[in-house]
Amino acid sequence: MRTPAARTRAGSAALAATAALLLGLAAAPAAVAGADHRQDATTLDGLAHRSGRYFGSAVDNPELADTDYANLLGSEFGQTTPGNGMKWYATEPRRGVFDFTAGDEIVNYARSKGLTVRGHTLLWHSQLPDWLSSGTWSADELRSILKNHITQVVKHYRGKVFAWDVANEIMNEDGTYRDNIFYKTIGPSYIADALRWARAADPKAKLYLNDYNVEGTGAKSDAYYALIQRLKADGVPVDGFGMQAHLALQYGFPYQMRQNIQRFADLGVDVAVTELDIRMILPADATRTAQQADWYGQVTSACLAVRRCVGITLWGYSDRHSWIPAAFEGQGAALPWDEELRRKPAYDAIGAALTAAAVRRTG
Template sequence: MHPNTLLTSILSLSAACTASPQNHGYGYGHGYSSPTTGLAKAMRENGRSFIGTAMKLRLDDTSELAIISNNADFNSITPEEDFKWALTEPGLGNYTFEKADAIAEWVVEHGYQLHCHTLLWHNQLSDYVAKGNFSNATLIEYMKGHIQAVAGRYKGICTAWDVVNEGLEENGTYRESVFYKTIGEAYIPFAFKFAHHADPHAKLFYNDYNLESAGDKWLGAQRIVKLVREYGGKIHGVGLQAHLTCEESNPAPNQTTLVKALEGLTALDVDVTYSEVDVRMKTPSTPEKLQTQAEVYERVAASCMEVKRCIGMTTWGVSDKYSWIPSTFPGEGTGDMWDENYQKKPAYDGFLKGIQSAQGYY
């Protein structure tokens, strides 16, 4: 389908398919009672933009879809996999948009924002890019072609794009990706320029993990914001992934540090989001660990509400059933707000309480 045809057909749904708040009757697991409001509803009442979740479109899992479709809790979607390079352009010039189109259509039907993820990442690259061994000019052309095709296809549909994802090492230096090794640091502003040209109205973000600790990597993210602007590019925000733990051996940052991390970036005149929130623990869970997890969720939300330009928060999935954590961190998991049986955990209440901590909520 031609991108203009796709845009017309998807956007035509929005007038007829405006989502309305629903009550799906999900009570809290673990002895909790249902709240009188929702996460996104509370966020909007505080003048912020969204609460989102990462999503793979599993139409056969109606329980998961019911949670995500409740727009009292969520009003934004970040595609977990289907917009990445290997899935949208597995071969040079060979574009496969079926799964990405399906998510875009679902989002528009439900009246949600679509935070598209991601244009450049060192992982999940197609083989023709990952193998390297080509000139600077060739890789720039590959980048330009890919970004213009993908961002251009969803022009007017994506509220925002993660243009570059995880381009830094922990010490704040640039990650030795194929893009950096071939092009140098200039690949980052080039990517932002190509993305802005493809979709001038989308908000453009740099996204990374471990920025919320306000250390060397955080300073590197500040350097990226400045670099993009030095090249005359547009950058509108930074996403702090916030993949955190509730273990004493690796505690999440305190609220003072979280606020410092956010404010250090907004001082550069960009918006910030928590873009991939989850709070893992060593399994099995215990009531005490679940309570600590809830406190971390509350702290994250409260820090966002303390910083005016923290415009939204996205969790990396809704249920432990599909969590990425156990396969990446063996022996850990239970990081989401709903358990594997779709029962709300205390984390939900903590997250909501943190949102409601904003001055003037009541």
């Protein structure tokens, strides 16, 4: 649930400008591709590392052909998530026939640039292959299909993926289970089964539940809180909760985000901001751009305020390859770089929040 917008916090623009001046963020060139992200304090990931976090961006396979875009992705960030290449339709296009081409391309790119990889996603109600979504399955048949899919995909990427979005978007806005093919056929036990099968296939990977509209408190995030409580009480391996954070200026900022992150962390799981973008109604103007920058800073600060919030991933870093205009008519300008790969005020706001957290940690 999103809350009504509150007044933009005073001073965030000044803090961003100060941090940019001190660190050379606004004018600094991108680091050389393949550099040590962990030590380069002129990159977002380098700044994040000073507080023990990562800062990443998703990427889709066609974007790797955009050399300038791919090189900047590989130099500014320390982590990436395949936008589509590991989803079910891509990895198992026919029953029992696996194709890891798209996922492998991104993993190989990431390894060449020194980036870590979050796996996305093992089960989701969307982007399923036709053979699965149009089939008629008994509960036992579908459990067998799901177990085999998770086992094969996770084993293929064992040692190459540090975390998996195991179950993606499994709740409705009112906190009830989404009536997807797995819930309708198997019942809610499919969630615990999926987590157990993923753990068996790669005991070292962190296992997440992931969803949108869960950044603040409300029925949906409450449902995940209760679910994770039950899973942990039953000994089910759940290691983290992913808050996608697809925000929109017109709907207001989730001002309970820090407290919400903390309450999930208090359950004994990690929290990650997994798919961050902040869209606006076009055209962009100075007021909206400033508000967007403030929100990016607030999301970053909310994560950094909680020890178990382990990192932030943008859902693509530049408006050049954003999914927003195609999904939300008349909206866009959602990311910290523009279509020409120029940094926006949002970049400096993120940098300021990362810098402030690092100063607090070392001070």
